[in-house]
Amino acid sequence: MYLPGHPKYTLYHMVSLTNKRILLGVTGGIAAYKSADVVRRLRDAGAEVRVVMTRAAAEFITPLTMQAVSGHPAHRHLLDAQAESGMGHIELARWADAVLVAPASANFIAKLAQGLADDLLSTLCLASGAALAVAPAMNRQMWDNPATQANLATLQKNGVRIFGPGSGAQACGETGAGRMIDPLELVTLTAAMFETGELDGLDVLVTAGPTWEPIDPVRVITNRSSGKMGYAVAKAAMEAGARVTLISGPTALAPPARVECLRVMTAQEMFDAVQARIAAANIFIGAAAVADYRPAQAAAGKIKKTADTLQLNLVRNPDILASVAARTPAPFVVGFAAETDDLERNAVAKLQAKHADLVAANLVGRPGSGFECDDNRLMLVEADGTVELPLLSKERAARELIHHIAVRYHAKNPAENPRLAHRQ
Ligand SMILES: Cc1cc2nc3c(=O)[nH]c(=O)nc-3n(C[C@H](O)[C@H](O)[C@H](O)COP(=O)(O)O)c2cc1C
Numbered sequence: 001m002y003l004p005g006h007p008k009y010t011l012y013h014m015v016s017l018t019n020k021r022i023l024l025g026v027t028g029g030i031a032a033y034k035s036a037d038v039v040r041r042l043r044d045a046g047a048e049v050r051v052v053m054t055r056a057a058a059e060f061i062t063p064l065t066m067q068a069v070s071g072h073p074a075h076r077h078l079l080d081a082q083a084e085s086g087m088g089h090i091e092l093a094r095w096a097d098a099v100l101v102a103p104a105s106a107n108f109i110a111k112l113a114q115g116l117a118d119d120l121l122s123t124l125c126l127a128s129g130a131a132l133a134v135a136p137a138m139n140r141q142m143w144d145n146p147a148t149q150a151n152l153a154t155l156q157k158n159g160v161r162i163f164g165p166g167s168g169a170q171a172c173g174e175t176g177a178g179r180m181i182d183p184l185e186l187v188t189l190t191a192a193m194f195e196t197g198e199l200d201g202l203d204v205l206v207t208a209g210p211t212w213e214p215i216d217p218v219r220v221i222t223n224r225s226s227g228k229m230g231y232a233v234a235k236a237a238m239e240a241g242a243r244v245t246l247i248s249g250p251t252a253l254a255p256p257a258r259v260e261c262l263r264v265m266t267a268q269e270m271f272d273a274v275q276a277r278i279a280a281a282n283i284f285i286g287a288a289a290v291a292d293y294r295p296a297q298a299a300a301g302k303i304k305k306t307a308d309t310l311q312l313n314l315v316r317n318p319d320i321l322a323s324v325a326a327r328t329p330a331p332f333v334v335g336f337a338a339e340t341d342d343l344e345r346n347a348v349a350k351l352q353a354k355h356a357d358l359v360a361a362n363l364v365g366r367p368g369s370g371f372e373c374d375d376n377r378l379m380l381v382e383a384d385g386t387v388e389l390p391l392l393s394k395e396r397a398a399r400e401l402i403h404h405i406a407v408r409y410h411a412k413n414p415a416e417n418p419r420l421a422h423r424q
Contacts, residue, residue: 015191016257018046019395022190023092023130025101025121026066026074027108028056030171031137031180035061038102038183039069045187050075050092052121054108078120089120093128097396098193101125102163103137103180106148112160113151130396131193133161135186140176163189194399198406200241205281205331206234207274207288207320209249211267215312216299223289224364227251229336229376230287232398234259237285240402245281247273249288267291267317274320278327283409285334286321287360293317325355332409334401337361337381347381358382358408360401380404 022042026035035051042049051066051074063074078089101108101121108122112134117123125132134155142148143165152162164181181189208230212220227248234246235256244259247270255261262277264270267290278284293314303310325333335356337347340363347361361379376397380387389400410416 015045015188017042017187017191017194018257020047020191020194021095021097021393021395022047022049023096023099023124023128024049024051024070025099025104025108025125026051026053026057026061027101027103027105027121028054028060029103029105029137029180030060031103032057032060034180034183035102036065036069038100038186039066041183041187042100042190043070045191047190050095052076052092052124054105054119054121056105056107075120078118078123089123090127093124093130094390094392096124096128096130097393097399098131098133098190099125099128100133100135100163100186100190102135102186104134106136106138106142106145109134109136109148109151109155113154131161132159133163133190133193135163135180136165136178137180138165138178139170139172140174140178143176143178161189161193194239196240196403196406198240198403199237199283199409202242202282202409203280204234204237204242204244204283204285205247205274205277206230206237206244206285207247207249207270207290208234209251209253210289211249211270211291211317212265213267213291213294213317214298215295216301216303218302221291221293221295221312222250223291225249225289225338226373227253227288228374228394229362229398230285231256232394233285233287233401236395236398236402237283239399240406242283245277247277247288249290267294267320271318271320271323274324278324278331281331282413283332283334283405284324285336285405286324287336288320289336289338290320291317319354321356322354330355332357332405332412334358334360334405338364340364343379344381344386347379347386351381351383357412358405382408 026032039049049070051070053074053076066074111122117126166179166181167177169175209227210223210225212222231253234244238244238259246259246261262273264273296313296315321335333356337350337359339346343361347359351359359381376394377391378389378397
């Protein structure tokens with residue numbers, strides 16, 4: 001449970017929620033007037049925020065206010081045919097990287113502890129696999145009530161984070177525990193939800209983006225990789241506590257904060273950069289879409305449009321993934337497979353051919369998942385089986401992948417961190 005004033009949570013200047021999708025639930029309590037400020041602070045930290053209000057919450061603060069501060073209509077009704085055809089409850093549940101209920105009423109905490117789903121917010125909380133936190137806000141007596149305390153204990157056992165409460169003078173005139181903690185502190189704690197510590201102290205090397213293979217000084221052979229998946233993986237590894245080096249082909253993306261980024265252009269340059277850094281890596285994640293072939297010789301000057309046809313002679317590029325897996329000792333090796341069909345069969349073949357520990361496979365060439373978009377559906381293929389993740393934002397898919405890698409890494413290397421060896 002969070003203790004107000006704990007030194008770990010007082011460093012506001014470091015807080016970043018860039019690209020994080022936060023679903024803010026607002027329930028019916030006096031502190032609901034502060035939730036507009038919570039939205040503002042979350043957005044200041046870089047988060048995209050959607051608001052879901054209970055019926056009681058709308059008695060304390062208007063949906064219009066929450067719409068104005070979040071930039072999106074506040075969602076309120078579960079049984080709303082119009083909303084279901086747009087962003088319905090399951091889509092909202094999937095959309096969120098984290099759900100923060102602030103303020104959380106005693107009633108809502110009780111519902112959550114019981115697994116009730118009789119309004120939009122409680123249904124969302126039940127339907128979402130995203131991390132969930134509640135910021136209780138209530139009168140001192142309600143807080144101290146054994147029923148409330150038992151409900152909070154249930155939530156904690158179920159992995160729900162409890163942010164606060166603070167104590168002091170209350171709206172009801174009493175003094176004691178039960179105040180919602182300050183919006184800035186909530187933002188700091190929300191950011192900390194993404195920091196898992198699962199890869200604490202480990203070195204992770206990630207490749208991302210496409211490569212450019214020069215044909216002449218103005219033209220290249222490349223592919224449609226945007227780099228978003230690899231950058232999200234680098235960020236998720238950093239948030240899990242790893243020291244991360246990102247070797248990136250040409251992309252328009254800004255490297256994540258606290259990640260060392262080396263920029264390269266060609267597959268050969270990426271290969272060389274990986275070789276230079278791999279010895280220190282505990283985990284290698286090859287998310288780059290590396291060109292398999294390059295022109296045998298790039299022309300010194302621009303090739304002129306004179307002939308009707310033009311033949312390029314291509315030669316094989318070095319295989320980065322296989323070269324890393326062939327090392328002794330080898331790091332934990334994760335490859336990516338972008339396939340247009342026969343996803344699992346191709347991924348298994350890649351796993352075996354490259355001697356990787358894990359292949360994260362995704363279908364490409366279809367709208368809505370894979371290259372050049374924000375979502376991805378990953379299939380995690382290992383020697384002992386396959387795990388299919390649902391369609392998720394690339395950020396969320398990356399966090400799921402990193403969690404999976406961490407579990408497998410610690411199971412394979414139990415002596416390094418016995419505390420994490422049995423985590424699932
Ligand atoms: C003026 C007023 C203030 C209230 N403040 C709180 C509060 O701070 N915390 C709380 O848990 N309930 C408070 N309640 C009670 C809740 O509004 C009530 O339990 C409601 O059913 C909560 O609904 P919800 O959990 O669906 O939002 C208050 C009620 C009123 C009338």
